[in-house]
Structures are given as C-alpha cells and as structure tokens.
Amino acid sequence: MARTDDRFRSAYNKLLDICATMDVGSQLPAEVVLAEQMEVSRTIVRTALQKLDEEDLIDWEGRQKTLIKRPEQKHRLTQSESAPSGEELEKLFFEWILRFDVPAGTSLNIAQLSRQFGVPAHSLQEFLSGLSRFGLVERRAKGGWILSGFTAEFAVELSDFRLVLEMNAVRQLLSLPDDHDIWVKLKDLEREHEDLKKDLKTRYHDFSTLDEKFHSTVNSVVKNRFVLEAQKLISLIFHYHYMWDKHDERERNAAAIEEHLEWIRAMLAHDRLHSEEAALKHLRRSKETLLASLKDHRRA
Amino acid sequence: MARTDDRFRSAYNKLLDICATMDVGSQLPAEVVLAEQMEVSRTIVRTALQKLDEEDLIDWEGRQKTLIKRPEQKHRLTQSESAPSGEELEKLFFEWILRFDVPAGTSLNIAQLSRQFGVPAHSLQEFLSGLSRFGLVERRAKGGWILSGFTAEFAVELSDFRLVLEMNAVRQLLSLPDDHDIWVKLKDLEREHEDLKKDLKTRYHDFSTLDEKFHSTVNSVVKNRFVLEAQKLISLIFHYHYMWDKHDERERNAAAIEEHLEWIRAMLAHDRLHSEEAALKHLRRSKETLLASLKDHRRA
DNA sequence: AAATTGAATTTTATTATTAAAAACAAAATT
DNA sequence: AATTTTGTTTTTAATAATAAAATTCAATTT
Numbered sequence: 008m009a010r011t012d013d014r015f016r017s018a019y020n021k022l023l024d025i026c027a028t029m030d031v032g033s034q035l036p037a038e039v040v041l042a043e044q045m046e047v048s049r050t051i052v053r054t055a056l057q058k059l060d061e062e063d064l065i066d067w068e069g070r071q072k073t074l075i076k077r078p079e080q081k082h083r084l085t086q087s088e089s090a091p092s093g094e095e096l097e098k099l100f101f102e103w104i105l106r107f108d109v110p111a112g113t114s115l116n117i118a119q120l121s122r123q124f125g126v127p128a129h130s131l132q133e134f135l136s137g138l139s140r141f142g143l144v145e146r147r148a149k150g151g152w153i154l155s156g157f158t159a160e161f162a163v164e165l166s167d168f169r170l171v172l173e174m175n176a177v178r179q180l181l182s183l184p185d186d187h188d189i190w191v192k193l194k195d196l197e198r199e200h201e202d203l204k205k206d207l208k209t210r211y212h213d214f215s216t217l218d219e220k221f222h223s224t225v226n227s228v229v230k231n232r233f234v235l236e237a238q239k240l241i242s243l244i245f246h247y248h249y250m251w252d253k254h255d256e257r258e259r260n261a262a263a264i265e266e267h268l269e270w271i272r273a274m275l276a277h278d279r280l281h282s283e284e285a286a287l288k289h290l291r292r293s294k295e296t297l298l299a300s301l302k303d304h305r306r307a
Numbered sequence: 308m309a310r311t312d313d314r315f316r317s318a319y320n321k322l323l324d325i326c327a328t329m330d331v332g333s334q335l336p337a338e339v340v341l342a343e344q345m346e347v348s349r350t351i352v353r354t355a356l357q358k359l360d361e362e363d364l365i366d367w368e369g370r371q372k373t374l375i376k377r378p379e380q381k382h383r384l385t386q387s388e389s390a391p392s393g394e395e396l397e398k399l400f401f402e403w404i405l406r407f408d409v410p411a412g413t414s415l416n417i418a419q420l421s422r423q424f425g426v427p428a429h430s431l432q433e434f435l436s437g438l439s440r441f442g443l444v445e446r447r448a449k450g451g452w453i454l455s456g457f458t459a460e461f462a463v464e465l466s467d468f469r470l471v472l473e474m475n476a477v478r479q480l481l482s483l484p485d486d487h488d489i490w491v492k493l494k495d496l497e498r499e500h501e502d503l504k505k506d507l508k509t510r511y512h513d514f515s516t517l518d519e520k521f522h523s524t525v526n527s528v529v530k531n532r533f534v535l536e537a538q539k540l541i542s543l544i545f546h547y548h549y550m551w552d553k554h555d556e557r558e559r560n561a562a563a564i565e566e567h568l569e570w571i572r573a574m575l576a577h578d579r580l581h582s583e584e585a586a587l588k589h590l591r592r593s594k595e596t597l598l599a600s601l602k603d604h605r606r607a
Numbered sequence: 608a609a610a611t612t613g614a615a616t617t618t619t620a621t622t623a624t625t626a627a628a629a630a631c632a633a634a635a636t637t
Numbered sequence: 638a639a640t641t642t643t644g645t646t647t648t649t650a651a652t653a654a655t656a657a658a659a660t661t662c663a664a665t666t667t
Contacts, residue, residue, distance in 0.1 A: 010620040136433040
C-alpha cells in the first residue's frame with residue numbers, strides 16, 4: 008500500500024454529517040461546493056459520493072445527487088488515530104531526552120524512535136533535519152543521526168542567546184507608550200507573583216507555569232518571527248528542565264520570584280537602568296541553575 | 308530498485324587505488340583495516356573484494372587476498388555525479404528565488420524543483436522542513452509547501468534581528484583585550500576599505516565580498532551556535548540581494564564604505580558610544596536599502 | 608456564458624525493497 | 638588462551654515504486 012486513506016475516511020464521515028442535516032429526497036450541492044465545505048479536493052468528494060451511491064444512501068447520476076435515506080452510525084468509517092503532529096512530536100522528543108537524560112553523542116535510531124513515538128519514520132527525519140539547524144542534532148556521513156546538544160556548552164550558548172534576546176525585549180518594552188497593554192499585564196503579573204510568594208509553601212510547583220508566562224509576556228513586545236522561533240526553543244528547554252530537575256526546587260523558586268518581582272517593579276517604574284540590571288541578574292542566575300542541573304544530572 | 312550503489316562504486320574505486328600502490332603477489336590487509344581506510348563498512352569491503360575476485364584482479368580465499376595483477380583504468384566503475392550537498396542546495400534555492408523574484412505565496416512544486424536542482428525529492432523536503440523553522444516556507448494542510456517569506460515584512464524582521472545580533476557583537480568586541488586578533492583584523496579591514504575607496508570607479512563590484520568579510524569578522528567574536536546559524540541565513544539573504552540588485556550600485560557602495568570606515572575607526576579607538584552609533588547608522592541604512600530593492604523589484 | 612461534471616495528468620505520502628551498517632558467531636592465527 | 642580475522646545474520650536507512658489526493662483541462666449541461 009502507498010499512502011493511507013485517512014483523508015478520505017474523515018472526508019467521508021464529514022459528508023455523512025452534511026447528509027444528516029438534509030431532507031430525504033433533496034439534492035446535494037455541487038462537487039466544488041462540497042469540496043470547499045469539506046476542505047478537500049474534488050477527487051475525494053467524488054470518491055466519497057461514489058461510495059455513498061454504492062451504499063444506496065444517495066442516487067447519483069450526473070449532477071443529480073438525490074439523498075435516498077439518512078445515514079446512520081453504522082455507515083461511518085473508523086479512523087485510525089492520526090499520528091502526533093509536529094508540535095506533539097517535538098514535545099515527545101524533548102521529554103524523552105530530558106527524562107532519560109540522553110547524553111550528547113548518542114546515535115539516534117530512526118526506526119526505533121519512530122516506533123516509540125508512533126510517527127512515520129520520515130516525519131521524524133524531517134523533524135530532526137529541522138533541529139539540525141539549531142545544532143542540536145547532526146547528520147553523520149555514514150547515515151543516521153547523532154544527538155550533539157545538551158552539553159554544558161550548549162546550555163551556555165543557549166542561555167547567552169536568551170540573554171541577548173531578552174535584554175533587547177526589555178529595552179523595547181520600556182519605550183512603549185503608557186496606554187499599551189503591556190503595563191496592565193505587568194501589573195497583573197506582579198500581583199500573581201505576590202500571591203504565589205505568600206502561598207509558596209504549598210504552591211511552589213506552580214512557579215514553572217508562572218515563569219513561562221512572565222518571560223513570554225516580556226518577549227511578546229518583540230514582533231519578530233526569528234526572535235519568536237528562537238524563544239520557542241529556549242522556553243521549551245528551560246521549561247523541561249524545570250520539570251525534571253526537582254533539586255532544591257522550593258528554594259530556587261523563592262529566589263526566582265524575588266528576582267522577577269524586582270525586575271517587574273523596575274519596569275513598572277520605567278527605570279531603564281534598574282530594569283536592565285535586574286533582568287541581567289535573573290538571566291545570569293537562570294543560566295547557572297541550568298548548568299548546575301545539567302552537571303548534577305550527569306553525576307547522578 | 309531501492310537505494311543507489313554510489314557508495315559501493317566509490318569504495319570499489321578507492322580499493323583499486325589501494326591495489327595500485329601494491330606489488331603483484333602481495334597480500335591485501337584485513338577487511339577491518341580496509342574498511343577503516345576506505346571509511347566504509349565491512350559489508351561494502353567484502354562486496355568490493357568479491358568483485359575484485361570475479362575480475363581476476365585478486366585471488367581471494369579466506370584471509371588470503373593475493374594481488375594477481377595491477378588494476379587499470381578500464382576496471383574503474385563510473386560514478387553518477389553525486390547530488391548537490393545541503394549547502395549547495397541552499398545556494399541553488401536562494402538563487403532561484405531571488406533571480407526569478409518568486410513572490411510570497413507561491414506554492415512550491417517539490418517534484419519539479421527537485422528535478423530542476425538535480426536532488427532527490429526527499430532531500431528537498433528535508434531542506435524545506437529546515438527552512439520552515441525560520442518561517443520562510445510553510446507546510447500546507449492539503450500537503451505541499453508555500454513560500455511565505457521574502458515579503459517586505461520578512462525583510463524588516465530579518466534586518467531587525469540582524470541589528471540585535473550585531474549590536475551585541477559590537478559590545479562584546481569592544482571588551483576584548485588589546486592583544487586579541489580582532490584588532491589586527493580590523494586594522495587590515497580599514498586598509499582594504501581605503502584601497503577599495505580609492506579605486507571605486509573600476510572596482511565597485513568588489514564591495515559585496517568585502518562587506519561580507521567585514522560583517523563576518525565583527526560577528527566572529529561571538530562564539531554561539533545560535534547566533535552563528537542565524538547569521539548564516541542573514542548574510543545569505545543580504546549577499547544575494549547585493550548580487551541581483553544592480554540599481555545605483557556604485558553610489559550605494561560608496562556610502563556603505565564610508566559608514567564601514569567610520570564604524571571601524573570608532574571601534575579601533577575603543578569609543579563605545581561612537582561605535583554603537585556608527586553601527587546603528589549603517590545597519591539601519593542597510594535595512595532601508597534591502598526594503599527599497601524589494602519594492603523596486605516587485606514593481607519591475 | 609456560466610456553472611458543473613468527467614476524465615486525464617500531476618503531485619505527494621507512504622510502503623516495499625535493496626544497500627549498507629552493525630552485531631554476532633565461528634574459525635584461524637599468534 | 639587470547640586475539641585477530643572472517644563468515645553469517647540481523648537491523649537500519651535510502652530510494653524507487655505505488656496508491657491517494659490534488660490539480661488541470663476539456664466536455665457537457667443549465
């Protein structure tokens with residue numbers, strides 16, 4: 008067999024749904040119209056109509072497509088659950104790396120991994136090819152891939168890159184007008200940080216989410232596809248590290264909250280120097296934490 | 308047929324080369340040794356040895372691999388010239404886009420393009436998948452790809468991103484010690500700019516190369532894989548634009564040389580403020596030029 | 608003339624197949 | 638006996654073949 012008929016199956020079911028809304032004896036719309044409604048090509052529409060005709064649900068002759076009877080549950084085609092999408096694959100991949108602490112230099116086995124993740128091998132290939140742009144994986148001459156990232160060096164460079172991008176975001180943020188959304192959002196974030204700080208004893212797990220929210224808010228003022236794409240990778244890796252590294256979590260989070268608060272307040276006060284200073288302080292400490300957790304993990 | 312036997316063919320020829328350096332009657336080394344020398348697996352070595360045996364060039368029995376006669380030209384296997392590598396493909400792709408001024412929104416025809424570029428379709432797929440990380444192309448739901456970049460917006464965002472990265476490079480550069488390589492390189496670049504300025508009337512075409520050299524020198528002080536990767540894309544696109552946009556070339560280059568010189572001299576004088584100012588000025592004007600050339604191109 | 612369908616063509620996604628690599632086991636050599 | 642080397646099998650990856658879907662173009666109906 009070549010490609011799957013998943014697309015046909017879901018289209019056919021959608022066509023059944025359309026029929027269900029119509030009266031017996033009435034005419035189905037033209038093929039082009041159906042194709043548009045079903046977001047699919049006319050070829051599929053025609054194949055689906057043909058099956059509908061075979062099943063005696065419609066009477067199809069030329070442009071006469073008369074509904075004979077309402078479709079029932081039994082007419083629906085079963086759909087094989089679709090493979091994880093690109094984003095889901097990304098998540099699976101990073102979770103796998105961080106959960107099992109896959110060391111740099113490991114050769115990646117496409118066939119095995121694609122089975123493990125439940126995706127077609129060539130989707131995984133494409134995904135890795137995309138990652139290779141970030142130097143996280145490398146293609147070997149003899150074929151196959153090796154994981155080249157997640158070394159201390161990688162963490163350092165990623166953190167440095169993050170620093171450059173976020174410092175830029177801070178500078179842009181401070182030059183925004185007073186009636187901009189961002190000031191309200193920052194005020195809200197300040198309150199959320201204060202709330203979490205009060206209940207830290209019980210809620211310290213919630214910091215990971217708040218951290219991501221804060222950084223993405225700051226970065227949201229930069230409207231740039233390259234920056235955005237880079238930040239997706241950065242937050243992904245920092246996020247997963249927070250997830251797996253449970254060492255000293257409460258103390259770390261308490262310190263981070265203080266740093267965030269200082270940074271937020273400096274920005275709210277439009278104090279450029281102090282904002283940059285606070286940002287720098289937090290980002291540098293974040294880098295150290297990431298590095299320490301990497302070393303710690305290796306040793307364990 | 309499944310995969311090509313290119314790898315075998317080149318290995319076989321390499322094995323002939325090895326035989327050519329040996330005396331008739333002597334023994335070839337062990338399979339593992341050959342495999343190492345030929346940078347190939349033992350499977351190929353054995354297949355190659357078998358063919359050598361069939362051609363009566365060697366007498367192969369167990370670990371006895373006796374050379375019967377020296378291989379000649381006629382024994383060599385013809386190799387189908389290998390497909391363009393990743394970097395060559397990249398070049399071909401961008402040249403195609405800029406030369407034919409392919410507009411944003413164009414749907415890319417994998418089959419046709421892969422024929423045009425002389426690469427296997429799936430290599431092109433992987434390449435595009437990599438580019439999609441930069442938002443230059445997008446995958447459509449119905450399948451296939453569309454070129455989404457190379458709009459004015461793209462140019463603006465790219466230029467802004469470049470600005471962030473190069474300003475960071477400048478700051479890092481200025482904090483380097485006096486005995487660092489970079490100062491010598493900058494001094495050389497100053498001279499090269501002065502030379503070109505003198506002969507601008509005849510040599511103004513040479514600026515494109517010098518421009519790339521200058522920017523990559525400045526950026527070379529940042530040791531960061533993400534920055535480097537981003538800069539590869541940036542210089543690629545700026546470079547190709549210089550190549551195709553011949554409008555006002557001499558005047559543009561003359562102005563750019565002056566801006567470069569001011570920037571270089573400010574850095575050589577360790578004047579932080581002036582350096583940043585000059586860099587900003589040049590980068591902003593570069594952005595305008597890129598934008599203008601895009602608009603111009605569209606109109607033409 | 609416009610809309611719609613029928614049929615043919617092109618293109619893409621996926622599998623089956625073969626080449627190559629890697630792993631394993633047996634034999635020969637030191 | 639230990640090491641090296643070869644023979645064999647198993648696994649993995651690259652590519653051509655193929656079926657599904659999209660697109661195009663001509664013919665037909667309204």
